[in-house]
Amino acid sequence: MEKHQVHDATLTDYADPQIDQLLKYSVRNQLESLLKAKLTTTQRQQALTQSFVDAMTLVLSTEPVQHAQLTAAFEAMYEHAVQSMAMAELSEELLTRQYISATGLIMSPLNCRHTIKDIYRIQGYVKGIDKAVRAMASRKEKLTILYPACGPFAPLLLPLLSYYKQHQYFDEKQLQVILVDLQPGAVQSLRQLVSDLNLQDYISEITEQDATTYEPKESIDLLVLEAMQHGFTKEGQLSIARHLVKYLTIDGWMIPQSVSIRGMMVLGETEFNQQWKQAEYSHSKNRHRAALDDRVELGELLHIDKSSLLKMEEITLADEAKVIPANQIILPTDVHDMSKRILAIYAHITTFAEEQVDQYDSGITHPRPDMTFYVDTRPQDVEHTHFVANSGDTVQFYYQLSGLPGFVPTKV
Ligand SMILES: C[S@@+](CC[C@H](N)C(=O)[O-])C[C@H]1O[C@@H](n2cnc3c(N)ncnc32)[C@H](O)[C@@H]1O
Numbered sequence: 001m002e003k004h005q006v007h008d009a010t011l012t013d014y015a016d017p018q019i020d021q022l023l024k025y026s027v028r029n030q031l032e033s034l035l036k037a038k039l040t041t042t043q044r045q046q047a048l049t050q051s052f053v054d055a056m057t058l059v060l061s062t063e064p065v066q067h068a069q070l071t072a073a074f075e076a077m078y079e080h081a082v083q084s085m086a087m088a089e090l091s092e093e094l095l096t097r098q099y100i101s102a103t104g105l106i107m108s109p110l111n112c113r114h115t116i117k118d119i120y121r122i123q124g125y126v127k128g129i130d131k132a133v134r135a136m137a138s139r140k141e142k143l144t145i146l147y148p149a150c151g152p153f154a155p156l157l158l159p160l161l162s163y164y165k166q167h168q169y170f171d172e173k174q175l176q177v178i179l180v181d182l183q184p185g186a187v188q189s190l191r192q193l194v195s196d197l198n199l200q201d202y203i204s205e206i207t208e209q210d211a212t213t214y215e216p217k218e219s220i221d222l223l224v225l226e227a228m229q230h231g232f233t234k235e236g237q238l239s240i241a242r243h244l245v246k247y248l249t250i251d252g253w254m255i256p257q258s259v260s261i262r263g264m265m266v267l268g269e270t271e272f273n274q275q276w277k278q279a280e281y282s283h284s285k286n287r288h289r290a291a292l293d294d295r296v297e298l299g300e301l302l303h304i305d306k307s308s309l310l311k312m313e314e315i316t317l318a319d320e321a322k323v324i325p326a327n328q329i330i331l332p333t334d335v336h337d338m339s340k341r342i343l344a345i346y347a348h349i350t351t352f353a354e355e356q357v358d359q360y361d362s363g364i365t366h367p368r369p370d371m372t373f374y375v376d377t378r379p380q381d382v383e384h385t386h387f388v389a390n391s392g393d394t395v396q397f398y399y400q401l402s403g404l405p406g407f408v409p410t411k412v
Pocket residue numbers: 103104105106107108109112115116148149150151152154155156180181182183186209210211212225226227236240
């Protein structure tokens with residue numbers, strides 16, 4: 001759940017004393033870790049690389065690995081990455097700048113640093129990328145991989161490249177990676193990290209650009225993208241994917257291969273509280289049978305893959321707002337307690353082949369309650385943001401492409 005917690009910060013939050021505290025904590029943390037580690041540059045770089053390789057060894061292991069072991073390995077990777085970020089000497093402005101662009105939230109490098117600890121998201125992606133690279137490398141001499149919105153640590157690829165390099169699985173003649181991020185602070189950190197990991201030969205370009213308009217100079221074999229938040233809101237995954245999918249070779253793959261966004265009507269207390277009382281940590285395998293049986297699934301709202309992205313049509317409304325038509329669902333009539341239920345929207349991610357990021361494995365697949373969607377009941381004061389419907393109604397969903405992307409339900 002790490003990711004969606006940090007994701008909820010906005011630019012205005014920096015006036016908030018709690019966030020100022022976070023910044024102080026982070027800077028102090030970085031300074032302390034530098035002091036603590038009285039290492040030479042070479043020793044620091046070796047320890048960094050080893051922490052990346054160790055985390056990947058566990059993630060790719062075919063033997064069962066304990067959660068505690070993974071947590072320790074990812075924490076070590078995080079600490080070393082933060083140390084490298086400290087060496088990049090970002091100004092406070094570059095570290096904390098966060099804003100809403102025309103297509104979504106542009107998170108600050110300070111907040112993005114946590115995504116390297118999002119264990120099961122990284123595992124789902126890395127296992128998928130590894131399978132895709134191996135499958136493609138068996139029929140192609142050189143693969144070009146594009147990773148837009150990669151953040152300051154590019155955590156879905158840099159650890160895997162370190163692992164490939166150490167084991168001599170793939171060299172720089174076989175794999176070339178382009179890293180794109182809009183934040184100058186993320187780019188500065190990336191340059192430091194790539195150099196610390198001695199991965200320069202694998203990286204053809206690190207570029208500070210908007211991924212929704214960036215035009216790669218060569219065709220792309222693998223597009224690795226994760227710019228999502230829970231409920232498929234806030235970040236610009238869809239806008240970035242729609243733009244960049246055009247640059248994939250005819251047999252190129254997008255990772256994730258598919259994202260299925262689905263809706264369900266749940267009792268908030270059962271789904272979000274009772275279900276997790278005994279759970280050691282948030283993960284799809286720790287979901288509770290009774291809570292799963294209690295859900296009322298509404299079906300798929302939107303399916304995103306290479307072919308659906310290429311076909312997707314955009315509608316521009318009178319006020320210039322742009323939307324993508326999503327699916328229609330029919331609200332079931334046989335649910336006795338529908339008026340007590342809330343809509344929760346969640347993503348199911350297939351990264352490649354059978355590799356997945358399932359519900360609750362990460363903040364990005366955590367079901368997001370929508371408190372503006374009412375069925376068989378009405379809010380006391382109806383506001384324009386509320387949607388009020390009855391069991392049996394047909395609801396057409398649209399996906400709004402804006403600085404705050406998300407689903408908009410309408411009654412048919
Ligand atoms: C949550 S962080 C990094 C997530 C990263 N993909 C990962 O797997 O951990 C989000 C990053 O995406 C970048 N970003 C968001 N929208 C972007 C866009 N349209 N173009 C380029 N970078 C973007 C932000 O600048 C930020 O560094």
